[in-house]
Amino acid sequence: MRGPYDLSLVEGSITTPHDMARIQKIRRASKFLVAIGACATAGGIQALRNFTQVEKYIPLVYARPEYIHTLEKSSPIAGQVAVDFELRGCPINKTQLLELVSAFLQGRRPNIHPYSVCWECKMRGNICVMVAHGIPCLGPVTHAGCGALCPTYHRGCYGCFGPKETPNPASLSARLRVLGVPEDDLVRLYRTFNAEAEPFRQESTVHE
Amino acid sequence: MSSKTIKVDYLARVEGEGALYIRIKDDRVTQVQLKIFEPPRFFEAFLQGRKYTEAPDITARICGICPVAYQMSSVHALEQILGLKVAGPLRELRRLIYCGEWIESHGLHVYMLHAPDFLGYADAIQMARDYPEAVKRGLKLKQIGNELVALVGGREIHPINVRVGGFYSVPRKKDLVPMVEKLKWARDAALETVRWVSTFNFPPVEPEYEFVSLRHPQEYPFNEGRLVSNKGLDIAVDDFEAHFEEEHVPYTTALHSILKARGAYYVGPMARYNNNFDLLPPAVQAAAQEAGLTSFCCNPFQSIIIRSIEILYACEESLRIIDQYEQPERPYLEAEPRAGIGHGISEAPRGSLYHRYRIDDQGVIQEAKIVPPTSQNQKTVESDLYQVAVQNLHLPEDQLTWICEQAIRNYDPCISCSVHFLKLHLERR
Numbered sequence: 282m283r284g285p286y287d288l289s290l291v292e293g294s295i296t297t298p299h300d301m302a303r304i305q306k307i308r309r310a311s312k313f314l315v316a317i318g319a320c321a322t323a324g325g326i327q328a329l330r331n332f333t334q335v336e337k338y339i340p341l342v343y344a345r346p347e348y349i350h351t352l353e354k355s356s357p358i359a360g361q362v363a364v365d366f367e368l369r370g371c372p373i374n375k376t377q378l379l380e381l382v383s384a385f386l387q388g389r390r391p392n393i394h395p396y397s398v399c400w401e402c403k404m405r406g407n408i409c410v411m412v413a414h415g416i417p418c419l420g421p422v423t424h425a426g427c428g429a430l431c432p433t434y435h436r437g438c439y440g441c442f443g444p445k446e447t448p449n450p451a452s453l454s455a456r457l458r459v460l461g462v463p464e465d466d467l468v469r470l471y472r473t474f475n476a477e478a479e480p481f482r483q484e485s486t487v488h489e
Numbered sequence: 490m491s492s493k494t495i496k497v498d499y500l501a502r503v504e505g506e507g508a509l510y511i512r513i514k515d516d517r518v519t520q521v522q523l524k525i526f527e528p529p530r531f532f533e534a535f536l537q538g539r540k541y542t543e544a545p546d547i548t549a550r551i552c553g554i555c556p557v558a559y560q561m562s563s564v565h566a567l568e569q570i571l572g573l574k575v576a577g578p579l580r581e582l583r584r585l586i587y588c589g590e591w592i593e594s595h596g597l598h599v600y601m602l603h604a605p606d607f608l609g610y611a612d613a614i615q616m617a618r619d620y621p622e623a624v625k626r627g628l629k630l631k632q633i634g635n636e637l638v639a640l641v642g643g644r645e646i647h648p649i650n651v652r653v654g655g656f657y658s659v660p661r662k663k664d665l666v667p668m669v670e671k672l673k674w675a676r677d678a679a680l681e682t683v684r685w686v687s688t689f690n691f692p693p694v695e696p697e698y699e700f701v702s703l704r705h706p707q708e709y710p711f712n713e714g715r716l717v718s719n720k721g722l723d724i725a726v727d728d729f730e731a732h733f734e735e736e737h738v739p740y741t742t743a744l745h746s747i748l749k750a751r752g753a754y755y756v757g758p759m760a761r762y763n764n765n766f767d768l769l770p771p772a773v774q775a776a777a778q779e780a781g782l783t784s785f786c787c788n789p790f791q792s793i794i795i796r797s798i799e800i801l802y803a804c805e806e807s808l809r810i811i812d813q814y815e816q817p818e819r820p821y822l823e824a825e826p827r828a829g830i831g832h833g834i835s836e837a838p839r840g841s842l843y844h845r846y847r848i849d850d851q852g853v854i855q856e857a858k859i860v861p862p863t864s865q866n867q868k869t870v871e872s873d874l875y876q877v878a879v880q881n882l883h884l885p886e887d888q889l890t891w892i893c894e895q896a897i898r899n900y901d902p903c904i905s906c907s908v909h910f911l912k913l914h915l916e917r918r
Binding site (some may be wrong): 327329330337338339351371427430433434436457466469473474 | 539644
């Protein structure tokens with residue numbers, strides 16, 4: 282790996298001993314390091330292994346488990362090294378990526394809002410799918426960035442951008458229960474692509 | 490006896506991380522391994538205990554280039570269990586979103602990843618200095634493919650609008666119509682692409698392959714049909730596992746898939762073309778013939794022409810679908826979950842993608858199996874590499890390395906699907 286680099290964009294989570302060594306080298310070679318995408322910011326879908334024992338998974342997929350080298354947990358980049366900014370989303374939003382790089386070039390903080398998907402829904406003029414149609418929606422606790430895509434298509438948000446700033450998932454869960462969402466569905470709802478993000482991780486374990 | 494080792498640290502222009510290892514001893518190729526060291530992924534394990542409704546969203550995350558393929562194979566497998574038959578405009582919309590994915594994925598591979606091999610550039614950015622118009626054309630084709638996926642699916646990467654039974658919401662006719670002008674441009678650009686790539690130099694290799702793909706009685710395949718080959722295979726999708734098996738070999742995290750009866754086989758655009766040439770519209774057939782192809786092609790280097798032909802087909806097919814589209818009354822069909830096993834194969838840009846699910850009466854997934862196209866092609870890539878290396882041993886190392894890398898890119902391998910950098914080690918002793 283050459284370098285030094287002014288800005289490194291890192292995608293993916295840390296799941297192998299090789300990843301752990303490599304991210305240290307990247308950090309040393311980089312002035313700014315930005316984690317992009319749900320894998321890099323929250324461990325990604327691979328972090329579902331963190332709720333079980335990975336040894337149980339290996340034989341389900343691989344006939345010869347002894348050939349597989351992997352870590353017990355999938356962790357976000359910030360779990361291993363200092364990260365200067367995290368760009369959320371599975372997938373990330375390309376406009377936000379451009380804003381991030383422009384902000385870096387101009388030496389300012391990126392203008393990326395940490396408010397919820399609900400804000401974006403209101404700005405689009407959507408009718409609330411949960412209030413009007415009783416569709417379970419993670420919008421109130423989920424970080425903006427997609428443009429409230431799912432509610433626009435008449436489905437509930439499923440949390441691609443992870444938790445918003447200061448989310449209150451316990452309050453949302455109480456509302457979802459009233460809508461008839463069973464406990465095991467609540468666990469699934471918080472455990473997808475950002476399952477290891479603390480507010481989602483914690484709320485999911487409450488309903489286990 | 491000469492002893493040399495060539496090491497290329499990054500084989501670029503493939504999706505994912507892997508390495509190629511070739512050992513040459515006394516002017517003989519003794520070992521060829523395509524190593525995939527992408528960290529192991531556990532999607533089949535993650536799916537256990539999830540609701541069947543989540544499968545299209547979760548499996549889409551296997552690949553950012555072909556998420557539609559994963560969504561399509563999963564919804565078809567699950568609909569088989571629920572007894573749902575998606576027909577009419579909903580079925581057409583599924584073909585339409587798939588057309589978008591073929592256009593963007595093939596456009597990316599033909600122009601950005603594969604063409605530089607033939608023209609002698611390290612990458613598309615270098616190539617753009619001498620071929621600016623071609624590179625712009627490729628980028629615009631990709632953009633149009635992305636727009637089509639986003640129009641039907643909500644966004645181009647990991648679309649949110651696909652569900653078991655249909656879509657969460659369906660476009661109005663007037664939402665689709667603005668794509669027509671763009672797709673007409675894309676159709677012309679695709680024809681130009683076919684003409685352009687057919688002028689490249691193709692190394693004269695024609696290995697004996699078994700080409701495996703879907704075949705549907707009336708149409709060039711996306712989502713439905715029987716699995717057939719040029720060597721007599723003709724099976725229902727449900728019987729896939731009776732005829733194919735996966736092997737786990739020590740040097741790679743991707744499982745190798747083989748045909749039990751005959752070993753290595755070939756999936757992808759060339760397999761689809763060879764098994765379904767008669768189902769291409771006359772204008773597309775004519776373009777193939779003009780490019781010097783017959784109804785059967787087995788030179789893997791010419792896969793770039795066939796990918797371009799498929800872009801042309803996807804543009805024609807999208808225009809047909811939009812022209813005939815009438816907005817369905819309901820965006821999706823519904824059924825109560827019931828216990829059962831379902832199978833689905835759809836034609837990802839890189840080839841046939843198999844899914845199997847077993848769910849319980851609550852709709853919870855008990856077991857999932859996914860066989861992606863790149864792992865199916867892995868053994869065939871290795872045998873191509875062996876042949877290419879043997880035929881070109883006389884070349885200097887840098888040229889031999891170049892042609893070996895090119896032989897891998899013939900397959901548009903998606904290494905992250907099969908389980909990111911491709912390292913090439915060429916060892917001469």
